[in-house]
Amino acid sequence: MKKQFIVALAVLATTFSFSQKKELKSAEKAIKDNNFAEAKSILSQVEPMLSSMEDKYKAQYYYLNAEALYANGSANNDDVTEALKSIGLVQGDYVEESAELKKTMIQSFVKKGNDAYEKKDYSMSSKYFENAYRVSPKDTLYLYYAAVTATGVQEFDRALVLYEELEKLNYTGIETEYYATDKESGELEIFQSKNIRDISVKGGTHLKPGQRQTESKQGEIVKNMALIYTNRGQNDKALAAMEKARKANPDDLNLLISQANLYFQTGDKEKFKSLLKEATEKDPNNPELQFNLGVMSQESGDFESAKKYYDKAIELDPTYTNAEINMAAMILDQEKGLIEEMNALGSSQADNKRYDELKLQRADIYKSAIPYLEAALKADPSNLEAAKTLMNIYSATGDTEKFKAMKATVESLRGN
Numbered sequence: 001m002k003k004q005f006i007v008a009l010a011v012l013a014t015t016f017s018f019s020q021k022k023e024l025k026s027a028e029k030a031i032k033d034n035n036f037a038e039a040k041s042i043l044s045q046v047e048p049m050l051s052s053m054e055d056k057y058k059a060q061y062y063y064l065n066a067e068a069l070y071a072n073g074s075a076n077n078d079d080v081t082e083a084l085k086s087i088g089l090v091q092g093d094y095v096e097e098s099a100e101l102k103k104t105m106i107q108s109f110v111k112k113g114n115d116a117y118e119k120k121d122y123s124m125s126s127k128y129f130e131n132a133y134r135v136s137p138k139d140t141l142y143l144y145y146a147a148v149t150a151t152g153v154q155e156f157d158r159a160l161v162l163y164e165e166l167e168k169l170n171y172t173g174i175e176t177e178y179y180a181t182d183k184e185s186g187e188l189e190i191f192q193s194k195n196i197r198d199i200s201v202k203g204g205t206h207l208k209p210g211q212r213q214t215e216s217k218q219g220e221i222v223k224n225m226a227l228i229y230t231n232r233g234q235n236d237k238a239l240a241a242m243e244k245a246r247k248a249n250p251d252d253l254n255l256l257i258s259q260a261n262l263y264f265q266t267g268d269k270e271k272f273k274s275l276l277k278e279a280t281e282k283d284p285n286n287p288e289l290q291f292n293l294g295v296m297s298q299e300s301g302d303f304e305s306a307k308k309y310y311d312k313a314i315e316l317d318p319t320y321t322n323a324e325i326n327m328a329a330m331i332l333d334q335e336k337g338l339i340e341e342m343n344a345l346g347s348s349q350a351d352n353k354r355y356d357e358l359k360l361q362r363a364d365i366y367k368s369a370i371p372y373l374e375a376a377l378k379a380d381p382s383n384l385e386a387a388k389t390l391m392n393i394y395s396a397t398g399d400t401e402k403f404k405a406m407k408a409t410v411e412s413l414r415g416n
Contacts (some may be wrong), residue, residue, distance in 0.1 A: 039068035063094040173217030180206035219255040287316040324376035
């Protein structure tokens, strides 16, 4: 009796194995026919048998399940996530087939990510790039792209998860760039690889080959994390993240300025000013840095410091239009208080006298803004706003000749 029971079990096991094999073949055929819904249905019936399957059939199941879920790239994001999980469980048999499927998936995700980016659909672009990374975790650049594009559409919760993952991986994004000078144009050109550059140099189209390391992206990553923490009201986390980034990148000026701005946002103006001073000492001849410091000083209400930074930026680069415009706007902003006081005055002799005093002060404000606006218009003759503001100032100060000339300029810029 015992013998018969053992034989019966053996027959049952053989039948069970045959059934699994048959179902997997049916799923495979459905996939080849692009009938992915049917394949998923068949595989869902096989799934309860996984615990009793032989390893080779398990490998086949996971591979086919990934294929069915991926559906030649037409799957929704949830199915893609499940497909990635399934393909990650393939061991032994079907490893080569899985590697080919992964290669296909990566190429598809990257292409779709780039296409979505070109169409400015940054949300979808981010998801495709993340999928590409999940298929190939060694390609951390795709994870970085996913985080940046998510930030671009203010998907901050998702972006933060991706940034935190990058930070744990100690991702720097540093790459070796291969370059050479174009013989005809004299301009520096970056090549995709050393081999392509060397071929161009040997061909005689390029000269002076070289290589260099790109800047680390760690500072940008932590800065974005800090901004998201700040947006969430988690200032302590934001400051801690920025402090950590500064320790790792003490010479990164952009990071230093971001840290200063963060202290300003959290209300620590003394720390803010201290860091601004440190920034100017590190790179005193950088006009862009001086301009950024001017912007932050202006936003903090420190008019004198802002003026100093804007003037320094203009001194270093006389064509720095944004510094000219900001300086003029900041000067003209002073008239608001004068106008409010003028409008509040009565008609007494004392009020009339005060009105005249304020009118002269306003004229002085206009006159001090004129050089900056004229310089901005000289550097950028198409700047309609600068031209309109100058036209109004010339009118207000009674400079009829310049008013008429500027009016003609404004009309020309408007296309009248």
